Amino acid sequence: xxxxxxxxxxxxxxxxxxxxxxxxxxxxxxxxxxxxxxxxxxxxxxxxxxxxxxxxxxxxxxxxxxxxxxxxxxxxxxxxxxxxxxxxxxxxxxxxxxxxxxxxxxxxxxxxxxx
Amino acid sequence: xxxxxxxxxxxxxxxxxxxxxxxxxxxxxxxxxxxxxxxxxxxxxxxxxxxxxxxxxxxxxxxxxxxxxxxxxxxxxxxxxxxxxxxxxxxxxxxxxxxxxxxxxxxxxxxxxxx
Numbered sequence: 001x002x003x004x005x006x007x008x009x010x011x012x013x014x015x016x017x018x019x020x021x022x023x024x025x026x027x028x029x030x031x032x033x034x035x036x037x038x039x040x041x042x043x044x045x046x047x048x049x050x051x052x053x054x055x056x057x058x059x060x061x062x063x064x065x066x067x068x069x070x071x072x073x074x075x076x077x078x079x080x081x082x083x084x085x086x087x088x089x090x091x092x093x094x095x096x097x098x099x100x101x102x103x104x105x106x107x108x109x110x111x112x113x114x115x
Numbered sequence: 116x117x118x119x120x121x122x123x124x125x126x127x128x129x130x131x132x133x134x135x136x137x138x139x140x141x142x143x144x145x146x147x148x149x150x151x152x153x154x155x156x157x158x159x160x161x162x163x164x165x166x167x168x169x170x171x172x173x174x175x176x177x178x179x180x181x182x183x184x185x186x187x188x189x190x191x192x193x194x195x196x197x198x199x200x201x202x203x204x205x206x207x208x209x210x211x212x213x214x215x216x217x218x219x220x221x222x223x224x225x226x227x228x229x230x
Binding site for chain 2: 006035037042043044045047050091093095102103104105106107108
């Protein structure tokens with residue numbers, strides 16, 4: 001079965017600084033998609049960014065960018081110019097259309113933003 | 116509505132009672148997922164519906180848990196003879212399904228407390 005590992009249960013960052021959240025995954029598929037979701041205290045899961053495995057270019061969404069290393073099966077999230085509203089749980093997720101189309105989630109990283 | 120709707124948002128029940136949690140996915144979405152999130156934990160997959168296909172029930176933790184999806188739309192997750200360890204947030208999500216870069220959209224969850 002596919003697994004997604006987030007090795008950092010908790011992270012903190014000073015406001016306006018940059019932080020990187022780690023994610024690794026295990027798969028034998030070549031066609032898959034990777035996602036980062038944010039879950040603030042309201043519990044609503046929000047898509048932050050997604051990456052198609054066939055694309056070599058790292059996805060970017062404003063202050064959020066990823067470092068996708070396909071050979072290393074690594075998918076880290078970089079948050080630049082951190083804001084207080086970025087404080088949340090962040091979940092890495094994987095999906096492979098050819099193997100059940102499931103979404104597999106990591107255990108999450110709790111991000112604290114220090115004013 | 117525009118998003119995934121779940122009800123009730125909060126439910127307190129006595130140990131041994133049955134509970135039903137409802138999910139109304141985004142209109143037109145063929146895929147529907149149930150996840151469980153225990154306090155401070157990641158997302159545990161429970162069950163997945165895709166169109167008219169047989170659901171993937173591989174994540175249901177015991178035979179006390181069941182789910183159905185009527186008419187390819189609304190889904191109900193039923194927990195019989197609830198136990199204290201069932202206390203968690205139950206998240207429903209839907210997706211347009213199929214291949215491609217489609218993502219998964221979550222509801223706000225149903226917070227179940229078994230006392």
